[in-house]
Amino acid sequence: MAGARATPTRTPPRSSSLAPRTEAVVPSDWACVVTTVSSDPTPPVVVVCGPKNSGKSTFSRVLLNALLPRQATSIEHGKVGYLDTDVGQPEFGPPGCLSFHVLDEAIADFLNPTLREAERCYFFGDISSKRDPETYLNCLFHLYDYFVGKYRCDENEMLPLIVNTPGWVKGAGFDMLVEMLRFICPTIVVQIRITMQSKNLPDGVFWLDGGQTGPKMINIDAAFHDASNRSLLIQKDSGGMRERRLVEYLKQCFPSNISLSTNKELAHALASLPPYQVLFSDVTVVHLHCEVPAGEIWRSLNATIVGLAVSNASEGTRSVPYCVGLGIVRGVDVQKGLLYLITPVPLQRLQSIDLLQQGLIEIPTTLLQVRGCVSPYMSTNVLHKISERDLYAG
Amino acid sequence: MAAAEAAPAPAPEASDFYGGGGGLSTGRKLVPWSSWTEWRFVRDGLFSPFPAAALRRIAAWRSRGSLPIPVDVTAAFVEIRLRDPFFRNGLAGDDALESEEMLAMLYSMAIMRLVNGFVENPYKKTGLSISELAEAVGIPRVLVDIRHESSHRSLPSLRLLRLASIKAFDWLKCIYWDRQTNSIPDAQAELRLRLHEIAGFLKENNSKESKSGSKRKRSEKLISKAMKYARRLYYAYPSEVVSVLLDLMELDAADSESIDMQETDSLAVNHSSDIKLSNSDMKTVILKLSEKEPRVLLSVLKSVIEMIDAKEELTDKGEYYSWQPVGPSKVKRLCSLVLWLVTNIKELKDSGYIGLIHEIGVLSSDKNAIPRFCLAKLLQKLLNLSTIGERCLIDAALLLIEMVNDNNVKEKLRKLPVLCLGRLAKSSSLPESRTICNQQGSDENATETLELFKVQLKRQKNGTTEGSSNTSMPEKHDRWSVAKSWTPCSIGTVPCSFSSCAVLPAFDVISHEQFFTLEHETFEEVNHSERFEPQTEELEDESILEIPRSSPEYEISDVTELTCPLKGRLLVGGVWKMVAEEELLLIKSKMKVLL
Numbered sequence: 001m002a003g004a005r006a007t008p009t010r011t012p013p014r015s016s017s018l019a020p021r022t023e024a025v026v027p028s029d030w031a032c033v034v035t036t037v038s039s040d041p042t043p044p045v046v047v048v049c050g051p052k053n054s055g056k057s058t059f060s061r062v063l064l065n066a067l068l069p070r071q072a073t074s075i076e077h078g079k080v081g082y083l084d085t086d087v088g089q090p091e092f093g094p095p096g097c098l099s100f101h102v103l104d105e106a107i108a109d110f111l112n113p114t115l116r117e118a119e120r121c122y123f124f125g126d127i128s129s130k131r132d133p134e135t136y137l138n139c140l141f142h143l144y145d146y147f148v149g150k151y152r153c154d155e156n157e158m159l160p161l162i163v164n165t166p167g168w169v170k171g172a173g174f175d176m177l178v179e180m181l182r183f184i185c186p187t188i189v190v191q192i193r194i195t196m197q198s199k200n201l202p203d204g205v206f207w208l209d210g211g212q213t214g215p216k217m218i219n220i221d222a223a224f225h226d227a228s229n230r231s232l233l234i235q236k237d238s239g240g241m242r243e244r245r246l247v248e249y250l251k252q253c254f255p256s257n258i259s260l261s262t263n264k265e266l267a268h269a270l271a272s273l274p275p276y277q278v279l280f281s282d283v284t285v286v287h288l289h290c291e292v293p294a295g296e297i298w299r300s301l302n303a304t305i306v307g308l309a310v311s312n313a314s315e316g317t318r319s320v321p322y323c324v325g326l327g328i329v330r331g332v333d334v335q336k337g338l339l340y341l342i343t344p345v346p347l348q349r350l351q352s353i354d355l356l357q358q359g360l361i362e363i364p365t366t367l368l369q370v371r372g373c374v375s376p377y378m379s380t381n382v383l384h385k386i387s388e389r390d391l392y393a394g
Numbered sequence: 395m396a397a398a399e400a401a402p403a404p405a406p407e408a409s410d411f412y413g414g415g416g417g418l419s420t421g422r423k424l425v426p427w428s429s430w431t432e433w434r435f436v437r438d439g440l441f442s443p444f445p446a447a448a449l450r451r452i453a454a455w456r457s458r459g460s461l462p463i464p465v466d467v468t469a470a471f472v473e474i475r476l477r478d479p480f481f482r483n484g485l486a487g488d489d490a491l492e493s494e495e496m497l498a499m500l501y502s503m504a505i506m507r508l509v510n511g512f513v514e515n516p517y518k519k520t521g522l523s524i525s526e527l528a529e530a531v532g533i534p535r536v537l538v539d540i541r542h543e544s545s546h547r548s549l550p551s552l553r554l555l556r557l558a559s560i561k562a563f564d565w566l567k568c569i570y571w572d573r574q575t576n577s578i579p580d581a582q583a584e585l586r587l588r589l590h591e592i593a594g595f596l597k598e599n600n601s602k603e604s605k606s607g608s609k610r611k612r613s614e615k616l617i618s619k620a621m622k623y624a625r626r627l628y629y630a631y632p633s634e635v636v637s638v639l640l641d642l643m644e645l646d647a648a649d650s651e652s653i654d655m656q657e658t659d660s661l662a663v664n665h666s667s668d669i670k671l672s673n674s675d676m677k678t679v680i681l682k683l684s685e686k687e688p689r690v691l692l693s694v695l696k697s698v699i700e701m702i703d704a705k706e707e708l709t710d711k712g713e714y715y716s717w718q719p720v721g722p723s724k725v726k727r728l729c730s731l732v733l734w735l736v737t738n739i740k741e742l743k744d745s746g747y748i749g750l751i752h753e754i755g756v757l758s759s760d761k762n763a764i765p766r767f768c769l770a771k772l773l774q775k776l777l778n779l780s781t782i783g784e785r786c787l788i789d790a791a792l793l794l795i796e797m798v799n800d801n802n803v804k805e806k807l808r809k810l811p812v813l814c815l816g817r818l819a820k821s822s823s824l825p826e827s828r829t830i831c832n833q834q835g836s837d838e839n840a841t842e843t844l845e846l847f848k849v850q851l852k853r854q855k856n857g858t859t860e861g862s863s864n865t866s867m868p869e870k871h872d873r874w875s876v877a878k879s880w881t882p883c884s885i886g887t888v889p890c891s892f893s894s895c896a897v898l899p900a901f902d903v904i905s906h907e908q909f910f911t912l913e914h915e916t917f918e919e920v921n922h923s924e925r926f927e928p929q930t931e932e933l934e935d936e937s938i939l940e941i942p943r944s945s946p947e948y949e950i951s952d953v954t955e956l957t958c959p960l961k962g963r964l965l966v967g968g969v970w971k972m973v974a975e976e977e978l979l980l981i982k983s984k985m986k987v988l989l
Binding site: 268270271272273274275276277278279282283287289290291292293295296297298299300302303304328330331332333334335340342347350351353354358360362363365367368369370371372373374375376377378379380381382383 | 419421422423426427429450453456457460462570574579630687873874875876884885886896899902
């Protein structure tokens, strides 16, 4: 697991025992930039952007750790805001979510940051913003408005903010990044660039029309270099990372003193855990990315992952239902009109939830197949689409 | 077996089957359907003139993700055809698409997705050209050409596209739907095959009882191999396996009373071709299965009780007479099977295979642990059967009580005349002493007992309700609650209401039933969870004599004789007491409050 994301980082003082593969030092220009950003007199709003796998998240983590102590020594809260906009590989939450965090604790493990509870979260329901750019941006704007309303109004108690962006920097992804930057109006934009120029974002304040004064623009090289000192991308297994994220998230259903080191143990525990139940009539089901006929709703939901949201109708029609957490619909009883759900969200917080949002976040199959407890959706004898032998037989 | 393996022989398609010849594959894949039955429903719908229901189901599948491309594309073709006047036989409906251009676009997109869906991945991997790959897979050439034409050149003509769509449709049917149909394992046939193998070995072993040595060892090895496979089948298709097991028990056979006595040989004579399994063989098989998978006993027990229940329902529906000639012996067999199963569950429990625990731990790596409340629920179900008069059932119930080790219930049940009736059924006389009324017993006593019942009911309700707390406390409406009495079951299933088996939820429920449960949830709850309920209910219409409803042990004359002594009496603390009408009404109203 430690090797999954071989991101080179400067080894921070408090976690000097990182695996050998990660010992690569943060380039000096990274350290310089971090110092520059964190010494800004007014708490900055930093947007970190660049192509995927170039090290945005790693830089954000380094920056977060650098911003924290500064805050702690000042009169201010010792807190940093973190806006996570990468629905595919979120930093502190499960996949499919856009979230805003207020962090007061430095990141100890640079490779696998622990999950942290979001202060505000929206369930987008897919691992890429391309499914619905409009909704995606809408969620993002709501989160930023929330941050500004709560943490940027009082001049004496302004919180710095780090915005980590998705690595989709071409085509529609670029357009979305432009919209995002225009809306947020950051004080500092950090752009990570790699040697292969065609994959980079345009240089300069690419999101602004000429004549406007932009924020401070900082370009840095991706941290990973090959033998000839070219900045490279790190290949990661993002599917596997997402699965591990979800597994980590679901482990929170259990007290930490229970050892759940293997997926098998977790799968058993999930199957045994008495779930929460709710009457069909007490919740509304929303399918975020496709239409499902009314008679098929429960079939569609059974054994899938849903976002648990509060419809907060009182805040007006434009508001987006915010998400409290994710859960697995572990079973439905149509006769009794009951839905059974597993979630780490505590019962008390569940009471406000009246929306179940189904997206396309797939449930990790490792959690569905344990000996003696195999989900009916894990089928044997499923035909392969095409096999190697088919290809070469002709 | 050999024939089955040979069936899907034509290469290279055969390479696709995991296990070959309908056997169980080892690999598992996430699919959007919950059973092959559901898959077949969609297949049949798509290839019928009325595909609407199948298309709706596919929409649900799509929302779950993991929809196989052939299913996706087939659905697309079906949907486009629905909009094409050509395939609608010239009938122009509301949703027909008149624009040829649009139709052409729909068709070419579907074809493009079909070709790409099948060859894209290998294309990236192998570097072969799309047309080479398509040829290898067997995609009709015209589809590959249309993909090329429509993406890079002008849109192909609608006439060509229609033709191609028919080809594509047929190809999909052959390459996916037919082949998948053939590779669905027939769990029932597989199991039957294995069981007959086992029976053969068992017979062999029995005949060679005196001899010992390698041959015997070999057949024992083969038995354990077959058993292992049977167990795998059970993991994959629990309900199918159980139904085959029960099917082979010949519960319908009307001739012999002593089912245990049936011998292999006597039956084998009649059916020379295949070895029949005797009931004792079947029991051996079930026991062997339960050694590694004790829950199999519970699953079988669940099905047996359901069978008894179904029989009773038939009787209640007035099909009494048609049921009568075959019924009793079958019900008897079922009851004796219940006893046998419970006995063995107890044995497994005593020998430590099944652990009885109070609460299922979150980390129950011990999958053989059964929470106590499961047995209690089972007991309730058993006691709710109107066939409870059967001696075997009573014995089974008593065994369960012993396992549950609930002295409270034990005492109460002992006081119930029903059990005594069953016990003494052979002598066909009622324990007079029980019915002799203790006139001194005050009616305050009765109300007191009722209060007790109430408390117990409430407790039980809290213990077993599923969501009824919502209905009982409307002012403090908690949407969410923790499910009570949960038994571990795989994700996507729910625990059966009375056994601890996992069952696939029934998604299609007649709407009025749903209405009923929503409206009368609490009422139903009580009915299920409280044995004493039917008593008081019967008391309402003063027909206490009907307690042992369909127990076949009773002569009608016996019952009529008892009609009078019980009239106007209430069973309190095991004693029939005289109660006045108004008191009955009072109690009745209190019961109402309770409900």
